[in-house]
Amino acid sequence: MNEEILTIIKENSQSHKYENNTATNISELVHVSRNEVATILKTLVARHVLMKIEERPAYYIDKQVFENEYNMKIEQDVFKSLDLLLNQSRQSVRDFDKLIGHDGSLSDLINQCKATIAYPPDGLPMMLYGPTGTGKSFIAKLAYEYAKNQNLLEAQGKFIAVNCSEYANNPELLTANLFGYVKGAFTGAEKDKAGLIELANGGVLFLDEVHNLKAECQEKLFQFMDQSIYHRVGDNETWYTSKVRLILATTENPEKVLLKTLQRRIPMTITVPSLQQRGMQEKVQLIYSMFKEEEERLHKKISISTKAYNILLSHEFPGNIGGLKSCVQSCCINSLFQENDEGDMLIQLKSLPNSILNDITEKSAVYTSASEYIKIDDLQNFIHKEKNIIRLNEELMKHYKECVQRIINEEQCIERCRDTVWKYFDSTLIYKEQEQQKDFYQNGIQHILDLVAGQYKFEVTNNDILSVCSYLNAYTKDYHSFRNWSVKNNEVVETFYSFMKQHYHREYSISEEIGKYLSSYLDMDVLPMAMITFIFYFQSLKKDDTYQKRAGVILAHGFSTASSIADAVNKFLGKYVFDAIDMPVNVDMNSVLQQLNSYMKKLGKTEELFLLVDMGSLEEIYKGLHLDNVNVGIINNISTKTALEIGNGILQNRAMEDIFKDVVAYSSTSYHIERNRQKEKVILCSCASGVGTAEKLKQIMEDSLPLQSEISVRVYDYNELVEKGMNSTLFDDYHVLCVIGTLNPNIEQMNFVPIEDLIINDCLGELDNYLEDSMTIEQLQDFKKNILKNFSLSNIMNSLTILNPNKLLEHVADAIDRLQIALDFNFSNNTCFGLYVHISCLIERQVMQKEIEIYPDMNIFEKEHALFISYIKESFKDVENFYRVTIPIAEIGYIYDYVRNDKNFIERGFCI
Numbered sequence: 078m079n080e081e082i083l084t085i086i087k088e089n090s091q092s093h094k095y096e097n098n099t100a101t102n103i104s105e106l107v108h109v110s111r112n113e114v115a116t117i118l119k120t121l122v123a124r125h126v127l128m129k130i131e132e133r134p135a136y137y138i139d140k141q142v143f144e145n146e147y148n149m150k151i152e153q154d155v156f157k158s159l160d161l162l163l164n165q166s167r168q169s170v171r172d173f174d175k176l177i178g179h180d181g182s183l184s185d186l187i188n189q190c191k192a193t194i195a196y197p198p199d200g201l202p203m204m205l206y207g208p209t210g211t212g213k214s215f216i217a218k219l220a221y222e223y224a225k226n227q228n229l230l231e232a233q234g235k236f237i238a239v240n241c242s243e244y245a246n247n248p249e250l251l252t253a254n255l256f257g258y259v260k261g262a263f264t265g266a267e268k269d270k271a272g273l274i275e276l277a278n279g280g281v282l283f284l285d286e287v288h289n290l291k292a293e294c295q296e297k298l299f300q301f302m303d304q305s306i307y308h309r310v311g312d313n314e315t316w317y318t319s320k321v322r323l324i325l326a327t328t329e330n331p332e333k334v335l336l337k338t339l340q341r342r343i344p345m346t347i348t349v350p351s352l353q354q355r356g357m358q359e360k361v362q363l364i365y366s367m368f369k370e371e372e373e374r375l376h377k378k379i380s381i382s383t384k385a386y387n388i389l390l391s392h393e394f395p396g397n398i399g400g401l402k403s404c405v406q407s408c409c410i411n412s413l414f415q416e417n418d419e420g421d422m423l424i425q426l427k428s429l430p431n432s433i434l435n436d437i438t439e440k441s442a443v444y445t446s447a448s449e450y451i452k453i454d455d456l457q458n459f460i461h462k463e464k465n466i467i468r469l470n471e472e473l474m475k476h477y478k479e480c481v482q483r484i485i486n487e488e489q490c491i492e493r494c495r496d497t498v499w500k501y502f503d504s505t506l507i508y509k510e511q512e513q514q515k516d517f518y519q520n521g522i523q524h525i526l527d528l529v530a531g532q533y534k535f536e537v538t539n540n541d542i543l544s545v546c547s548y549l550n551a552y553t554k555d556y557h558s559f560r561n562w563s564v565k566n567n568e569v570v571e572t573f574y575s576f577m578k579q580h581y582h583r584e585y586s587i588s589e590e591i592g593k594y595l596s597s598y599l600d601m602d603v604l605p606m607a608m609i610t611f612i613f614y615f616q617s618l619k620k621d622d623t624y625q626k627r628a629g630v631i632l633a634h635g636f637s638t639a640s641s642i643a644d645a646v647n648k649f650l651g652k653y654v655f656d657a658i659d660m661p662v663n664v665d666m667n668s669v670l671q672q673l674n675s676y677m678k679k680l681g682k683t684e685e686l687f688l689l690v691d692m693g694s695l696e697e698i699y700k701g702l703h704l705d706n707v708n709v710g711i712i713n714n715i716s717t718k719t720a721l722e723i724g725n726g727i728l729q730n731r732a733m734e735d736i737f738k739d740v741v742a743y744s745s746t747s748y749h750i751e752r753n754r755q756k757e758k759v760i761l762c763s764c765a766s767g768v769g770t771a772e773k774l775k776q777i778m779e780d781s782l783p784l785q786s787e788i789s790v791r792v793y794d795y796n797e798l799v800e801k802g803m804n805s806t807l808f809d810d811y812h813v814l815c816v817i818g819t820l821n822p823n824i825e826q827m828n829f830v831p832i833e834d835l836i837i838n839d840c841l842g843e844l845d846n847y848l849e850d851s852m853t854i855e856q857l858q859d860f861k862k863n864i865l866k867n868f869s870l871s872n873i874m875n876s877l878t879i880l881n882p883n884k885l886l887e888h889v890a891d892a893i894d895r896l897q898i899a900l901d902f903n904f905s906n907n908t909c910f911g912l913y914v915h916i917s918c919l920i921e922r923q924v925m926q927k928e929i930e931i932y933p934d935m936n937i938f939e940k941e942h943a944l945f946i947s948y949i950k951e952s953f954k955d956v957e958n959f960y961r962v963t964i965p966i967a968e969i970g971y972i973y974d975y976v977r978n979d980k981n982f983i984e985r986g987f988c989i
């Protein structure tokens with residue numbers, strides 16, 4: 078019982094949900110009376126295992142967890158409030174540990190400070206150089222505290238700070254205040270006075286904004302630095318001495334503002350980074366601690382809207398940490414009377430100072446799925462990420478152990494783990510780092526992900542790169558704890574890892590591959606628990622289209638038969654083609670089917686699945702599969718050789734049946750194809766004028782389709798359509814509702830709508846016949862309305878050609894007029910229209926030098942229709958001259974097809 082209670086309290090303590098650890102809550106969870114739980118809790122407090130917070134209702138915190146987190150020892154076991162406990166933890170923090178970033182961006186700086194101030198015998202002068210508000214004064218004060226704590230200073234040694242900019246207009250006064258003066262040294266010097274240098278004797282003198290020191294004062298100062306002696310102002314005789322550790326600070330480049338002689342006497346210049354350079358983790362910590370201070374000051378809890386919070390995180394404060402701090406304070410003042418039902422003060426977007434609101438730009442876009450308001454205390458969850466990574470391990474392990482103990486099933490286990498990992502990765506993305514901050518490390522990871530993505534056919538987004546970087550950052554920072562944790566849990570991690578391999582072969586292979594690259598490129602040793610985390614994360618990666626269309630899986634009995642074959646074949650093919658499912662040797666058919674069906678569920682929208690099995694009745698398998706809109710080909714008795722042949726066929730995009738037939742011909746395999754895929758309904762755009770025209774036509778059609786229509790539009794080469802007719806493989810994959818184009822391909826059983834019908838004739842009624850089964854009445858009406866709008870002649874011309882459509886039409890109309898005169902008959906409106914469009918596209922093709930060179934039986938056409946060819950040449954002479962093109966015979970052939978299909982031409986029985 079104690080164990081169970083302790084686990085609950087530990088978990089809540091780790092996630093800072095302390096308030097959940099009340100006796101009542103716990104008694105409900107463990108199904109034991111509240112009194113009994115209260116007695117147990119009391120004993121645990123007495124044994125210093127738990128701390129009691131005596132609020133109403135009282136709650137409990139795991140002492141060890143708290144002590145580890147705050148890196149301190151707590152003597153007391155009972156506290157009146159949580160704030161008192163937190164206060165104690167804060168007060169116990171010594172000197173440099175008070176700096177946020179002491180274990181991060183400022184750790185080198187702190188080491189430099191420590192070494193300089195402790196340098197024997199009396200420390201060395203140091204210069205802190207950095208933009209305003211970055212913490213130079215704070216660091217100087219902490220350096221003093223450090224020296225004090227290390228007994229480097231005399232007992233009475235003080236910290237004296239002087240801001241030189243306050244004396245900018247009166248440099249003499251600064252010199253006098255620093256070095257002291259004697260009576261009569263200047264008007265008003267009524268008696269001798271010791272300077273600050275003397276006051277600081279045995280302690281630290283901090284000179285801020287030192288670039289304001291005039292040359293004279295600088296000279297006096299370096300003499301003091303050299304020999305620890307100086308004159309008071311007005312007395313050049315007496316030497317005074319003082320033992321002071323000097324810290325100087327400036328926002329200006331010391332090399333430009335200080336005398337060389339002074340510079341030489343400052344051996345250590347320490348650069349303090351700007352707020353932007355501190356990284357997201359430290360920003361969160363700063364915001365947290367600033368609001369925490371305000372909570373204490375105002376005796377109120379604070380919640381902040383995610384929008385306001387994200388702006389605080391991403392805004393570039395010119396005043397750096399100081400600027401952020403004043404912004405936090407302004408927010409609190411502006412929201413003093415803004416409360417929610419729980420009495421929390423609410424910081425909203427409107428609480429931000431106007432200067433920041435006016436500056437909100439695109440780059441403030443932040444990625445968080447958190448709820449609308451965040452409690453300041455909850456920000457803690459985003460801090461200590463290094464420890465979070467161990468907590469993440471713990472949580473994953475907990476789900477897995479529950480699965481092993483059969484408290485939850487495998488599916489639930491995977492779902493919970495995935496959820497946990499995604500939430501973790503989400504929280505690392507609260508703020509998108511800016512592009513220019515990409516460092517070598519990030520570039521390396523991007524390169525690795527790109528390499529692996531190419532091989533495994535998935536897409537990598539910028540967020541993926543940031544997420545992986547962020548995880549690996551935390552991982553390297555806390556590598557030792559991670560390794561210790563792994564050693565302790567080694568056995569379970571190993572079985573967990575093979576469990577993952579069995580269920581997610583593809584993601585497993587991706588993680589392994591990335592692990593290998595990380596080790597060879599970035600010298601990183603990725604432990605199995607980190608691999609497991611990646612396997613869960615990579616389940617979210619979007620597979621690219623080719624993978625999406627055709628998938629392959631090898632299913633075999635034996636510990637690693639399937640995965641060995643799959644790995645070998647994938648390596649050989651240089652692409653990830655096959656997933657693998659390893660089945661225990663004596664497993665029954667039901668379990669096989671169960672595995673397969675859950676695999677099919679994971680697969681998503683695949684059109685074809687190649688299922689390679691080692692044995693078993695094909696019939697038994699396909700009858701047990703839940704197939705939904707996917708064609709499945711099952712082949713048995715597979716080997717590495719047959720798998721390789723099939724993999725090759727998949728990559729070459731050969732038809733499933735052809736691939737299987739080839740394999741069966743030389744091996745003792747058999748196959749069965751279960752066609753279950755519903756063909757996609759399409760409208761085909763195919764134009765004699767070329768694929769380019771068809772593409773543009775497709776665009777207009779797509780713009781006209783109603784939003785929710787299940788019909789899509791595809792382009793198909795006109796000549797291929799004419800040549801192959803219904804035998805084209807296109808019809809295996811698609812249910813073609815109709816073809817729209819400039820010239821009828823004359824295929825039986827195929828509906829054709831000439832483009833001109835969409836423009837001039839009210840022939841849209843015909844579309845009803847073709848589309849009524851695939852669209853609702855409303856959708857059809859919308860579609861037709863959009864067509865009428867989008868298919869005006871000028872719109873078509875504008876979309877189809879890059880040439881000036883008005884000029885082009887004028888020329889074409891003239892040429893067609895001439896052709897009609899030569900032929901001595903008038904084309905029907907439809908033919909005219911078709912010819913306008915066709916010939917305009919034809920001219921554009923010539924101009925762009927993309928002419929059509931083939932016309933079926935061209936030689937015969939040339940011989941038999943010489944007269945027609947000469948008419949065209951004559952009629953289009955001006956067009957040819959104007960555009961400097963020559964209309965080739967093949968193109969004339971297609972013009973002839975228009976003319977020959979004209980109803981007036983047919984009626985008059987012409988033959989030219």
Ligand SMILES: Nc1ncnc2c1ncn2[C@@H]1O[C@H](COP(=O)(O)OP(=O)(O)OP(=O)(O)O)[C@@H](O)[C@H]1O
Nearest residue numbers: 176177178208209210211212213214215398399402
């Ligand atoms: N690392 C840090 N952790 C916590 N608080 C910090 C940190 N750095 C600075 N601060 C806080 O930010 C505020 C500004 O710091 P500080 O005045 O020391 O900056 P500065 O560089 O001396 O500025 P200036 O150049 O304008 O004098 C102070 O309130 C300080 O306590």
